[in-house]
Amino acid sequence: MSAPFFPGFEARSIELGDARIHVEVGGSGPPLLLLHGYPQTHVAWHRVAPVLARHFTVVAPDLRGYGDSAGPAGDPLHLNHCKRTLAADKLALMRALGFERFAVMAHDRGARVGYRLALDTPEAVRCFVSLTVIPTEEMWKRAGMAFGLKAFHWYLFAQPFDLPERMLRADPAYYLDWTLRNMVQKVDAVTPEALAEYHRAFAKESVRHAMLEDYRAAASIDLQHDHEDLAAGRRLACPVQVLWSASNTARPDPAEVWKTWADTVEGGTVDCGHLMAEEAPDEVLAHVLPFLRRHA
Structure with a gap:
């Protein structure tokens, strides 16, 4: 898997208690943890990771249960898959690789893991880049009809086991293709090779x-x-950069939203849809590299 997507990286599988995490590690310099989103795997970073690896030691894992990572089944309180648990996975992973402090760059579901990691263990996270995401509490507070029609899966996937499992089982390949098409503005953003990898993972019942x-x-x-966290006044202590799609005209913009959660926030727009690192890798790198060089 490493060769076509992450040339020069080493693929590893690391046991962490009740989870096994697949990870790709490459490059040199300060450590940088990359966390992918739904419905992808670490392959989501394949257009930016080789460039980042010129400046950083890049660590690109599959989230617990996604891709080639594994973990336990769900539980009634969803503790096995909550962002606090997934963040603890990533902290343990970085410790296993010898990194005490590191930068985090994350997208979609991975960004929710990333900011939880920064809130729960501020001593570990030097800086945090969020692609497309505002905190979960802020997202639900702002969800309305337009959001529900566009992002209906937020509501469908939250239904109790095993209704959504049965629905996805009916035609997972069609659903994945439909989902990815509706996430992008550039139709060729997801390469055939990356798409095949996402299909390979999504075909697994355990991954879904x-x-x-x-x-x-x-x-x-x-x-x-x-x-x-809000009630206790806890905030992200590290510098935060947030990028969002130029087509998102919501007010306040995501950078302003993050200022409720972090002391130091900067941000900007990228001319693409939701899959930023695949749709607009050069533009994303133009934003994140100066930020990461300053803070990582």
Whole structure:
């Protein structure tokens, strides 16, 4: 898997208690953790990771249950797949690789893991880049009809086991293709090779179940954790950069939203859809490299 997507990287499988994490490691310099989103795998970073690896030691894992990583089945409280648990995975992974402090760059579901990691273990995270994401509590607070029609899966996937599992099982390949088409503005953003890799992972019942548990957690225990942080006045201590699609005209913009959660925030727009690192890798790198060089 490394050769076509991450030339020169080493693929490893690391046991972490009840989870086994597949990870690609490459490059040299300060450590940088890359966290992918739904419905992808670490391959989501294949257009930016080789460039980042010229400046950083890049660590690109599959989230628990996604891709070639594995973990336990869901539980009634969704603790096995909540962002606090996934963040603890990533902290343990970085420790296993010998990194005490590191930068985090994350997209979609991975960004929810990333900011939880920065909130729960501020001593570990030097800086945080969020692609397309605002905190879960803020997302639900702003969700309305337009969001529900566009991102209906937030509601479908949060339904109890095993209704969504059965629905996805009916035609997973069609659903994945439909989803990815509706996430991008540039129709050729996802390469045939990357698409084949996403299909390979999404075909696994265990992967789809982990994704659904991820969303169930976001509508329950993750939201509770965010509420507790707000009530306690906890904020991200590290510098934050947020990038969002230029077509997103919501007010306030995501950078302003993040200022409720972090002391130091900067941000900007990228001319693409949701899959930023695949649709507009050069533009993303133009934003993140100066930020990461300053703070990582």
